[in-house]
Amino acid sequence: MDLTDLLASWELHLRAERKSAQTVKSYGDGVRAYIRFCDEHDRPQSIDRTTLRLMMDVMLTEGAKPATATSRHLAVRRFSAWLTEEGEQDTDPLLGLKAPKLDQPVVEPLSDADLRALIKACKGPAMRDRRDEAIIRLMFTTGARAGEVVGMQTTDLDLRENPPNAIIRRGKGGRGRSVPLAVEVAAALDRYLRARKSHRLASEPALWLGDRGKTFTYDALHKTLRGRADAAGVEGFHPHRLRHTAAHRWLSRGGSEGGLMAVAGWTRPEMLLRYTRAQSAARAAAEAERLNLGDI
Structure with a gap:
């Protein structure tokens, strides 16, 4: 072959x-x-x-x-x-072969101080500044995947609704979903959309537009956000950490597991455990303090 x-x-x-x-x-x-x-x-x-x-x-x-x-x-x-x-080989020699058993690394969510530093690193009048701030806010509040964010179109936003929301047309496995937007995220998106009007590709359906008249790709998102993280002094940054951060913040602020699964686009509970494992003990301690179980 x-x-x-x-x-x-x-x-x-x-x-x-x-x-x-x-x-x-x-x-x-x-x-x-x-x-x-x-x-x-x-x-x-x-x-x-x-x-x-x-x-x-x-x-x-x-x-x-x-x-x-x-x-x-x-x-x-x-x-x-x-x-x-397809008949290119008579039998599948890998049929039943399991993936290697590997340790699952614990991914620490970003702290609120890290998030504030990232947002501060985006301050500026240029369209790209407003774009990057909107992307960061969107990702750490909704847990949207990088590929889902890049694929968004302008018609996927409804910022005038109460609450505002966004549509993820094609998530993992081809599943779409609607995600609610915090008012701060909606405001950042609105600022970006106003700046976007001056871009030479403003009539294009893609929500995000690149620098110097270019389109905005998956690789461009990784590059620009890592640049913001370097400027903010946030070490060990990867865009996927924003998804872990969104999951942790949702649960730590009292959000339900079912609600988080719906917003993040998960269909299996084990994904919930994977993304929230790092700070599970800290959340349990905070919850125990709120419950005050010693008071009889």
Whole structure:
């Protein structure tokens, strides 16, 4: 099999299934990493359990993040299943193969001081300043994923409703949802939309527009927010930490778990535990103090 050529066909199939651009990229990166591994280690370019296990071992030994290893493993398994469905291989050699058991890293949410510093780093009259502040406020209050934010359109906002809200058209798994917006977020979005009117692409449906007349991509979001974090002195920043932060803040302020799952777009309770594990003890202590269980 020519795995490189078949990968191009699989990516076309994924796009035809309306998978998100980020999902297609993630799966493609995983299979390309597998193909490179086969070439670099003098192994045949074929789907093989031993090769995939060896690839995982080398990646983790060399310091790859557990999330990256898991993503690569999933991509190759999905690719192998597709090859079998398409008749490119007689059987799926990875059928039933489980992902490597890895420690789940604890991601600490950003503190309120960190969030204030990020917002302060966005202060300025330029459209990009207002854009970045609106994005940061949106992400740490709603928990929207970076890919969901990038895909938003101007018609997805209803800032005049009470409360204001936004529509996530295509979340993970193709599921859409409506998310309520805090009034501070709505105000930041309104300031951005007014500044957006002077952009040469103002008539485009995409909500977010880039600098110097360009469109705004997933990579652009990561780059600009990391730049704001550097300016704010927030260490270890990654845009995904804003999702963890949103989950922690929701629960710490008395929000329900069911409400958080609806806003964040989760369908499985284990995702709730994963995103809120870091500060669970602190929230429990604060709740115990409010409950005052010793008072009889």
